[in-house]
Amino acid sequence: MDEIIQEDKKVFLYLNNLGDPSFDQLWMLISSTWIWVPLYIIFLYFLYKNYQLRSLVFILIFLALGATVSDQLANVFKYGVARLRPCHDPSLEHYMRIVKCGGQYGFYSAHASNTFFLASYLGILLKKKIKWFPYAIFVWAIVVSYSRIYLGVHFPIDVLVGAFAGSLLGVIFSVLAQKVINKQKITP
Template sequence: MESLLTWDLQMFLNINGRWINGFFDWLLPIVREPFIWAPLYLFLLVFVTYNFGWRGFLWIVFFLITFAICDQSSGFFKEFVGRLRPCRDPLISPYVRQLAIYCPMSGSFTSSHAANHFGVGMFCFVTLRPRIGKWAWLFFLWAAVIGYAQVYVGVHYPLDIVGGALLGLLAGSLSGGFFQRRIRLELEQTT
């Protein structure tokens, strides 16, 4: 366990302090903000409702349930584990390049950003892949960029992202699988 935490700290110091450049210093703090990613999700909600009618409405309900499960589960782990964020840890914080506007008071493990984005990403992948094909893989790329940004700006360790991602992938696959078995997005038949 100690070697895993040592690896985690070393990776954090590399991502946050060594593997840096001016473009990422500008881009990654912005990417993790809701005003950037919320329009994507809003577009998906409108797109699905417009194209799939009442099934689209149920898709939105499951999308929101997935998000809520991921967010609440991550909050539980943060409280239970009690790991300090790198930007709050008195031993680490002098070495942290904090690029986020603020450092949250909540715990570090698991990352709610990672859990939420990987959760809804997996839900979208499972439910939309039959309609959008290989483009569905972009949901995971999007979630990974946001997770990486959380480490880059100094508010999470890499293992926080991995834990959040696993939590989100599990929740998204369960909710997406249930949705696909019971409801499934199908085009409305017009007569």
């Protein structure tokens, strides 16, 4: 396990040090939550245009439940595993670029989990109706997740585990939403 952690730190330092101060504000913006509200509104519009109102209600309920589970499960792991964020790791302080620092613990990334939850959940629900959508939303999730490494708040493994957990939850909640919609004999 120590070898994996050391490799994770090496990859982190490489990726984190690719940054440049002239791009720091951009990456902070990408990592912020509120900047994406217009995009979330576009996601809602796509759902509204492609599903009937009764179906949309169930989709939004499962979206809210899944996003809450994704976010809170990441917090349980952060305090349960208690792995220091890179910006709090004394062995890295002289080698990394700290652009921003969050709470003390960072395993695993809630940003990665939440964005990949949205990407997989919405990607599955909209893939037959908007062919390009799953590709675009996964690119968005990757960019937001990388921003966490760039800023110095997560290691690559934190991001990868968050992406896996979020994707898994997205699949589970999209299947549940589709089953409820089909059981209610609600046609999309």
